[in-house]
Amino acid sequence: MRCLGHLIGVILCSSLMGYYLVGGSAVAEQDEAQLRLITEPWSPVSYEDDGIAKGFAVDLVNQLQALMGTDSPIEVLPWARGFSIASATPNVMLFATSVDEERRKQFDFVGPILTSKISLYTRAEDSIEIDSIEELKRAGLIGAYRGSLGEGVLRRAGVSQLLIASFPQQNAKQLMRGRVRFWCQADIAVNSLLAEIGIKPDRVKPVFVISEIDLYLAFSAGTDESVITRWSEALIAYESSGQYSQLYHRWFGELNVPAGVDILWRER
Template sequence: MKTAPLLLLLAWLFSPASQALQLYTEEYPPISFSQHGQAEGLAVDLVRELLKRLDQQASLQVVPWARAYRIAQTTANTAIFPTMRNSEREPQFKWVGPILLANDNFYALKGSGIKVGKREELARFKDIAVPRDWFTYQELTAAGMHNLLGVTEPVQMFRLLRMGRVPLIVADNLSFYARDEAAVQVDYLGPDDVEVVYPYRSSYGYITFWSGTEDWVVRRWQTALDQMKVDGSFSRIYQRWLPGAEEPGLREPGWSGIP
């Protein structure tokens, strides 16, 4: 039965686990963004280092978030990053991380005079801009906040704030680290241009794999990421992009995520 080993080999070669990994990320500087036709950013550098350590080849594309999210939900051998975890998303993917720690806040332009003492007071604002594909929009909508202005891309939100078209946006603190060409994605707003009027919460970002990905693949990626955190290479990459920013630990508090 010499054909049996050959059939097994062919079956493996054409199985989903053997096919090349397709990685997707979005325009989210300085975490991930396109520059001169190439993907750049903190998360991109982390993923490239992981691929190197795993001796794995993969394609990497920067695409609109809604498209990336749809692909990773339905297509074998795909992953997206960074994905912020919530209860709705958790069963839809397999998770490796965390690779990111962000503080989400309600921001106004500096000097706006806007004061918010408690969450209920946010209801008095007509439009609060946030991308409709972000989990923050989904979460706040589910919580009954009806004055959100859902935009298609993050840059629209930042532009609306700069132009005074909306009084508030919901964003994370990391966005304002963007510099040089990447800053166009936040309409060139920096930390000195905005102020926190109401702190929302902390979020953890992950690499999320198609739900049919083999558990051993996810564990292999998680182990390599853990090793980067232990040997200091994770911190060096993180601080190069986000100097002084708080880093995520080995695990998000209260959640392991390892299959």
């Protein structure tokens, strides 16, 4: 019975994926034509190489587009600029995006597509130990990425000693040059960002976790609900096929794969 159930599941998944590849493509092309896709330079999740968008989230979005029969280009923009566009313009998908109370009022979300811990990192030789936000407020300057969830969490906690950068690589450089004592960054991106500036991972260490987050595909206000639902269904089909898990482990090794797909509709 277990084998029969597995076979039925595979057949259903294959049928759903077949719908996107054949029957659903004409409808998808019509509805998706105006959807603008924006991501940020945040390796290995997303980045630009010789003008070409790459990274885990880029690969995922392109795989979902293939299922739906669409081929919209992906723009790689600084986070603050991409977020500003998505906040003011309908028919924009911004990824990969964390969720907070304010963003729930601005966007519809599909996912999660990724999980991560946002931590504060110091240089390896620094002996400091941080056990609370109150200790952190007295411990030194923190480098954070403009508009990031980490910046928001720290500001809401009353942490004011922040040095804000437009690109995450700048914060890493500031840490290594001694301009800041702490670097606020997500664990999944640390090694890649350090490699980009020629620094080995053992030169830094995490000292305090400020947040654990799920990251989503975010759709701007004014995007048709049928478009959002179609992206959700494509992600479910891709996950059910086993390809999602393979892609995740190819980029992130043995990190836990997010389970399940939901639509978080915008709070109105």
